[in-house]
Amino acid sequence: MWYFSTNKKSPKVNFKEATILGQAPDKGLYFPETIPIFPKTIMDNIENYSDEEIAFEVIKPYVGDTIPADVLRIFVAETINFSIPLVPVNANIFSLELYHGPTLAFKDIGARFMSRCLSYFVKNDHKKVTVLVATSGDTGGAVANGFYDVPNVEVIILYPSGKVSTVQEKQLTTLGKNIHALEVQGTFDDCQQMVKDAFADEELCKKIFLTSANSINVARWLPQQFYYFFAYKQWKNKMNLPVIAVPSGNFGNICAGLLAQASGLPVAHFIAACNANDVIPHFFDNNEYIPKKAVATISNAMDVGNPSNFIRILEIFSGNINRLKEKLSAVSITDDQTKATIKKVYEEENYLLDPHAAVSYAALKNYLAVHALQTGILIETAHPVKFYDVVEPVIGAKVSIPLHLQSQLTLEKKSILMENSFTALKEYLLR
Numbered sequence: 001m002w003y004f005s006t007n008k009k010s011p012k013v014n015f016k017e018a019t020i021l022g023q024a025p026d027k028g029l030y031f032p033e034t035i036p037i038f039p040k041t042i043m044d045n046i047e048n049y050s051d052e053e054i055a056f057e058v059i060k061p062y063v064g065d066t067i068p069a070d071v072l073r074i075f076v077a078e079t080i081n082f083s084i085p086l087v088p089v090n091a092n093i094f095s096l097e098l099y100h101g102p103t104l105a106f107k108d109i110g111a112r113f114m115s116r117c118l119s120y121f122v123k124n125d126h127k128k129v130t131v132l133v134a135t136s137g138d139t140g141g142a143v144a145n146g147f148y149d150v151p152n153v154e155v156i157i158l159y160p161s162g163k164v165s166t167v168q169e170k171q172l173t174t175l176g177k178n179i180h181a182l183e184v185q186g187t188f189d190d191c192q193q194m195v196k197d198a199f200a201d202e203e204l205c206k207k208i209f210l211t212s213a214n215s216i217n218v219a220r221w222l223p224q225q226f227y228y229f230f231a232y233k234q235w236k237n238k239m240n241l242p243v244i245a246v247p248s249g250n251f252g253n254i255c256a257g258l259l260a261q262a263s264g265l266p267v268a269h270f271i272a273a274c275n276a277n278d279v280i281p282h283f284f285d286n287n288e289y290i291p292k293k294a295v296a297t298i299s300n301a302m303d304v305g306n307p308s309n310f311i312r313i314l315e316i317f318s319g320n321i322n323r324l325k326e327k328l329s330a331v332s333i334t335d336d337q338t339k340a341t342i343k344k345v346y347e348e349e350n351y352l353l354d355p356h357a358a359v360s361y362a363a364l365k366n367y368l369a370v371h372a373l374q375t376g377i378l379i380e381t382a383h384p385v386k387f388y389d390v391v392e393p394v395i396g397a398k399v400s401i402p403l404h405l406q407s408q409l410t411l412e413k414k415s416i417l418m419e420n421s422f423t424a425l426k427e428y429l430l431r
């Protein structure tokens with residue numbers, strides 16, 4: 001499999017090179033030259049296949065011959081060694097719980113797969129690599145955990161000071177060893193800009209070997225297809241396909257879902273559920289793409305003002321906006337609606353949503369209200385306890401913290417405070 005850059009000004013690369021580089025030299029995102037078709041024989045009998053087999057079949061054509069099959073099978077098995085259940089919330093809505101991994105967020109899946117691939121590639125090349133990553137919340141924890149103590153890899157995480165939850169901050173600042181946290185006095189977009197500037201700086205890139213672990217990296221983006229297949233495997237009424245609502249920020253998750261669909265996964269419709277950061281809903285309504293400064297919301301992992309992966313979504317549909325709109329809608333949900341949804345679903349359905357999934361629940365509910373014969377899946381991207389600061393006052397009850405998190409919460413935060421400036425980052429990297 002070859003990957004081209006969405007800016008079309010860089011040479012094509014294979015999976016190994018795309019994983020190591022992260023972003024293409026022309027600052028485009030890597031995209032597969034062809035979208036493989038998932039074997040129909042497996043799809044038609046998907047209940048009879050193990051999750052490992054399904055995931056292996058999904059990822060195999062993308063990896064090509066860059067990782068031997070037996071090694072890839074191990075990476076896949078290690079990536080998904082926790083449960084991913086589809087849980088009924090009510091008669092029409094099911095929740096795909098992606099939060100049973102080590103950092104209680106869906107990003108564990110991409111981060112665990114990527115760390116294994118990257119470590120495999122650099123080990124064979126006897127290289128040392130620095131992973132530079134900007135996080136609006138959950139990426140940092142998942143990447144820190146996925147790469148913790150991996151040989152030959154240093155991880156530097158930039159996060160916006162005061163804009164991540166207590167649990168999130170602990171997850172990215174308490175590990176130590178090869179994991180370093182930079183607390184930036186700015187927004188997530190500022191962090192992302194600093195990372196982008198670093199990749200564009202020739203002097204820096206000559207001195208240290210930099211790569212990214214954001215969802216722009218193909219090794220993080222592509223394995224996110226796995227759980228859409230697992231959802232379909234667990235979906236009982238295959239005559240009535242699900243509408244899937246995905247809480248979206250940088251649009252990597254939903255882009256993986258759309259890619260899975262393009263490979264043959266049966267899905268009725270996708271909904272990109274956004275918070276007040278409504279660049280894509282605005283694009284759908286007005287056909288104009290206007291990047292904005294991110295605004296802070298209670299679903300902070302989605303506070304993105306210029307979603308990187310949207311370009312890949314356009315690529316899946318070859319730029320055909322009308323065809324795209326048949327498969328995808330996008331809506332914006334306010335913080336007040338999000339809180340009301342958490343409360344109502346908790347009280348009436350006895351199901352606790354985190355603020356991100358609450359955005360997708362609200363979006364799905366609105367969609368089903370005008371598509372009465374359809375049923376849906378909301379993607380639950382994080383455990384509600386990660387956002388207990390938001391959730392507890394809304395429901396008026398305590399959310400209990402899983403044991404392994406309790407011990408992490410007592411550890412001391414270790415971060416380096418940094419002004420919002422690329423110069424400061426560069427100085428730090430060349431220290």
Ligand SMILES: *Cc1c(COP(=O)(O)O)cnc(C)c1O
Pocket residue numbers: 105106107137138139215247248249250251252253254301302356381382
């Ligand atoms: C990262 C994240 C999102 C947004 O995912 P994208 O792939 O960036 O659209 C949603 N919910 C949670 C909990 C997240 O951590």
